[in-house]
Amino acid sequence: MHTVVFAPDSFKGTIGAAEVAAALAAGWGSVRPGDRVVLRPMADGGEGTVDAFAAAVDGAVRVPVRVTGPDGAPTDAAWLRLPATPDAPGGTGVVELASTSGIELLGERRIGEEAHTLGFGQAIAAALDAGVSRLVLGIGSSASTDGGTGMLTALGARFLDASGAPIAVGARGLAELASVDLTGLRALPPGGVLVLSDVTNPLVGSLGAAAVFGPQKGLAGDAIERADAALARLAALLPADSETPGAGAAGGTGFGLLAWGARLVAGSAEVGELVGLPGALAEASAVGPTVVITGEGAFDGQSGAGKVPSYVAAIAVDAGVDALLVAGRIDADADTSAFAAHASLTELAGSGEAAMQDPARWLRDAGAVLARSLG
CATH class of the missing domain: 3.90.1510.10 (Glycerate kinase, domain 2)
Structure with a gap:
């Protein structure tokens, strides 16, 4: 059994961070129902x-x-x-x-x-x-x-x-x-x-x-x-x-x-402290295997400069746990090397338009995909 901490940002203009976390958790639970789930929706100063x-x-x-x-x-x-x-x-x-x-x-x-x-x-x-x-x-x-x-x-x-x-x-x-x-x-x-x-x-x-x-x-x-x-x-x-x-x-x-x-x-760091994300990761990893899942609407070349995913990836390293990424789209210039696995809603849905029409559905699918990646 793993502890899975869900700490996504909102997907700008389509779905809020709390709904993102819940949809990802539902998808994950459909594949790994025995895992312990912790929800810590995030923000970085922007929407949400x-x-x-x-x-x-x-x-x-x-x-x-x-x-x-x-x-x-x-x-x-x-x-x-x-x-x-x-x-x-x-x-x-x-x-x-x-x-x-x-x-x-x-x-x-x-x-x-x-x-x-x-x-x-x-x-x-x-x-x-x-x-x-x-x-x-x-x-x-x-x-x-x-x-x-x-x-x-x-x-x-x-x-x-x-x-x-x-x-x-x-x-x-x-x-x-x-x-x-x-x-x-x-x-x-x-x-x-x-x-x-x-x-x-x-x-x-x-x-x-x-x-x-x-x-x-x-x-x-x-x-x-x-x-x-x-x-x-x-x-x-x-x-x-x-x-x-x-x-x-x-x-x-x-x-x-x-x-x-x-x-x-x-x-990201200020909100992370507020919602207790570093403590949640430290506490979970001290007990047993832990992963953290983060995400945002568009993961691109700017995402490494203060956005939620980069912050979550950094504190995951400090806690000794793997970070996984979900995004509405993942651009070709984006560096995903900090994440053990990642999923793009655009790829799952077949297009960005389809992904944005029903983001909760594709987030559930993404949660399931990442759960399978854990083995």
Whole structure:
């Protein structure tokens, strides 16, 4: 008998992490019904971060909020209030960029230079207005490349052109940026601001926000160069280091938060500690044979830089257990050498479209495939 720990991320836009874990466990159990199953759904700061905290922390309360989405449309979202602690007597507010300014809010549309983070800042302001003593911010799954200027605008900062007028929101407005006024920027809460980032990229350059992630958000050709130059202009005006790992996260929102005084950490590791994943692996491996199964929607060349699968693979090594991987698709440039076995829903279903139409079904099949690989 093995202990099998299921620690997947959500499959962005199709199925949440808890449902992924349950479907994989059902498939595994159909082949190896005698194994002990432990569910530890994960997140890395992107979509599903609020859900992960809500599931892990007793007494957490969702607080509805209406914000301006990345395309300017009214968007209903929620932030999470965690119970008071000695370090945070007013409670901790957990706010997720994905649900307020995220790319999934746009459906199939990609609006490039027009997208912004204003709604994320509005949700942060709502949590501050509610009196929280500390903030935890997840910044994955962004729709924009605005350097976090939309967010900071909602918090009281002013970004001005040469005439002293406010610039437009989004990366397009950054091209006109001449000065920044931070005198009205809200103070950090007493317990500070912890930012969960899923990448380690700098703000600008060949590994920066525009060059690496811009094409996913609708930037192409000259627009990528314009956005990179605009972010460099922003970097010269704000009090933060653009080379800080994670400054380029969420289209530069990581950099904007650094300028506010926040602290960036690896989102996967923070959530992993919260849900008790390292302890679960250590405890299980001390008793008997153990494997851990992780996954995400697209396992590609970026997955090794702070995403959930890379974090799980690393702590599996520390615990002396094998890690197995499931993904909606596994790209040709992806390095799967850290995993003893892997399964792709696209391959099982015959196409990416078929896999996304019924992900739970193919996740169950993937769980069964991995169970058979154990022998």
